Amino acid sequence: MSCLMNAWGRHEAELRAWLRSRFGNVHDAEDLLQEIFIKALRHERRFCELDNARAWLFEVTRNALADRLRVARTLVELPDDLVSETHETATIDTLAQCLPRALAELSATDREAITLCDLEGMSQADFAHHAGLTLPAAKSRVQRARKRLHLHLMTACQVTLDTDGRVCCFVPRAQPG
Numbered sequence: 001m002s003c004l005m006n007a008w009g010r011h012e013a014e015l016r017a018w019l020r021s022r023f024g025n026v027h028d029a030e031d032l033l034q035e036i037f038i039k040a041l042r043h044e045r046r047f048c049e050l051d052n053a054r055a056w057l058f059e060v061t062r063n064a065l066a067d068r069l070r071v072a073r074t075l076v077e078l079p080d081d082l083v084s085e086t087h088e089t090a091t092i093d094t095l096a097q098c099l100p101r102a103l104a105e106l107s108a109t110d111r112e113a114i115t116l117c118d119l120e121g122m123s124q125a126d127f128a129h130h131a132g133l134t135l136p137a138a139k140s141r142v143q144r145a146r147k148r149l150h151l152h153l154m155t156a157c158q159v160t161l162d163t164d165g166r167v168c169c170f171v172p173r174a175q176p177g
Contacts, residue, residue, distance in 0.1 A: 004044045007053035008037065014054075015061055022065055032068060036061050098157040105152060110145035117142050 015036065019029035039060055040047060050056050103111055116122040116130065128138030153159055162168040 002044065003048040003053070004040055007047070007057070008040060011054050011057050012037075015057060018058075019061065019065065028068075032061070032064055035064060039064070098153060102149060102152050102156050105156070106145070106149060109141070110148055113138075113142045113145040114149055118146070 012033070016029060016033055019032055020026060023029045023032075036057065040057065047053065047056070103114060106114070112131075113127065117124055117127050122130070124138050124142055125135055127133075127142065128135045131138060131141070133141065159167055160169050
């Protein structure tokens with residue numbers, strides 16, 4: 001009998017018990033044990049040269065278990081009475097109707113910063129170059145413009161936040177026309 005089969009025979013039951021205690025599932029433990037045996041078979045010649053076959057088998061087993069658990073996706077059963085977030089999404093979508101008028105009421109500098117960086121996706125570095133600013137100055141300009149837009153939306157559209165800080169309601173403003 002080869003040294004691999006001899007070592008496997010001595011440590012298989014201990015590996016199986018250890019895997020079952022970690023998995024809590026006999027089938028998963030058996031599947032992984034089979035994978036470990038195949039890895040050991042692939043290393044048969046080198047396996048016979050090991051000083052401590054038990055240590056090698058447990059190290060390979062621990063690594064394989066870690067890999068398996070890292071890949072595993074835990075599914076969580078959602079309750080039937082889970083509240084839908086469609087109201088919040090609809091509120092935000094409707095609030096977006098206030099944006100064009102509120103944006104038009106900002107200064108040209110603030111409007112340009114928000115339009116280019118937030119609505120058109122220009123990077124702040126590109127905005128700095130476009131506006132002839134340093135990057136820190138451009139970042140400050142964009143942040144200040146966002147704060148002013150936020151305050152203007154809160155007052156002009158009478159936005160009310162719930163206890164979690166989410167938009168719960170507001171008074172829509174039509175575009176002048």
